[in-house]
């Protein structure tokens with residue numbers, strides 16, 4: 001599963017990916033960039 005990392009400025013693999021639900025009820029995935037450890041976020045199901 002991948003997400004865009006704003007620090008690396010590219011798509012990276014999500015580490016410790018966690019399925020979350022936004023306030024509006026939409027699914028999202030939260031985790032950390034596998035390269036730099038910055039928090040990354042992705043809308044939609046993984």
Ligand SMILES: [Zn+2]
Pocket residue numbers: 005006007008009012033034035036037038
């Ligand atoms: Zn990164």
